[in-house]
Amino acid sequence: MAYSDKLLDHFKHPKNVGTLDKAKKNVGTGLVGAPECGDVMRLQIEIDEESGIIKDAKFKTFGCGSAIASSSLATEWLKGKTINEAASIDNMDIVEELELPPVKIHCSVLAEDAIKSAIKDYQEKNAK
């Protein structure tokens, strides 16, 4: 299976690998997938509380090349977005950007799930 150059670049030089302090109130963490399924994604966002903008995003992913590239791309896209903008990221945007083959579309779905789950975690933490 030949992957696109963009995908390979994200795989070889993943952006924003790391861990944010999940105890912090302005950090939302999404952990999706399962080891039995062959992919687990953890995506974290840190929100600037004054502007409501995502100022940092980090990921760690256990999975195939497409899963790693999808999460790396997602973190890049998240930075600088508002929560509402972030929530509108669609998995098909990732599919198109990375030219994912059909058997790898689930990797992009997982990335979208991870974004939504991180947002939900942030919102629950900050619910008044």
Place this chain on the structure above:
Amino acid sequence: MKNNQLIYLDNSATTPCDPRVVEAMVPYFSQHFGNAASRNHSFGWAAEGAVDKARKQIADLIGADPREIIFTSGATEADNLAIKGVAEMYKRKGNHIITAETEHKAVLDTCKALEKEGYEVTYLKVSRQGLVDLAELEAAIKPTTILVSLMFANNEIGVVQPMKAISDICVKHEVLFMSDATQAVGKLPINVRELGIHLMAFSAHKMYGPKGVGVLYVSRKSPRVKVTAQMDGGGHERGMRSGTLNVPGIVGFGKAAELCQQEMEAEATRLSKLRDKLETELMKVEEVVFNGHPEFRMPHLTNLSFKHVEGEGLMMTFNENIALSSGSACTSASLEPSYVLKALGLGDDLAHSSLRMSLGRFTTEEEVDFAIKAIRDGVNHMRSLSPIWEMYQEGIDLDAVEWSEH
């Protein structure tokens, strides 16, 4: 080692054709192109003579009579012919077949096809190391059992089943014993008479011969076995397999068999040493699980699971330089992780994390050294990206985590 060099550690998938094999084949394309079934002119005689020679070379390798060698298009066809052919030929005796969960798809799917036609199939479980339980095998035999089909060596983990002991049980109960020996022929000393194997399938391309040619060995005496042909036509190969013989392929197969016979012992010694080095060095990495049997195994293969790393992703870190296989779902057409590893009792997570490395005649120590480093680096890199590796290091019990399965 040059950066653009490709290292092939996937010899259980296929082997390169030995140049000496290619050399033997070349005259049989344009010069001696005759049909081996043309009985009345010299073109046919030349082809027939070449096929006879190859038949003997192959028979000698496995301790058979040349008349017991049936040429096919490959091991898959030979497996089909053996199992379906026996099922049809002996259906008045019974309709029960015994095989194992870790067999190749060519055997398993053939058995499944027979189940649809009303045959009954028992799929034996295997131990954590991949061996069938002989007592379980014997207990599974019934008056209606006509065939036991168990592979010689497994393609994913290289475990070697106790052929003689299996045969003794089959003979005691007057059941035919067939073995898919694709991974073993040419690499282990095999004598079908001494081992008591009644039918045996194997193929040229796993032993440095060409693709597209295989053999079914069918015992001619004690017992005299017959299989019903699965293809209609000119009645070639004693009526068991019609179709014009692939003369260049067969000549190559013969040459490959001869070379294996000459070089097997030295090659096995050399490869097991290299394999042990590869395995020992990779086992030094933290949290690695060995898959297979430490003793009853092929000399050229190792299968390891690198915990908390997914196999396809891991392979992508070095697949510009190294070719090997993974039991990860992402590398299979079915999107399911390896059923062989699962049959050993491995969880899906460990199956996803497995690599199979299989060395061959042309593997050098320099290549193994390069691979050790590249695989280690790959594992470290992938672990630095892996959230479950981080969780494991923090002492979190991964089994207790509630994962969102998808």
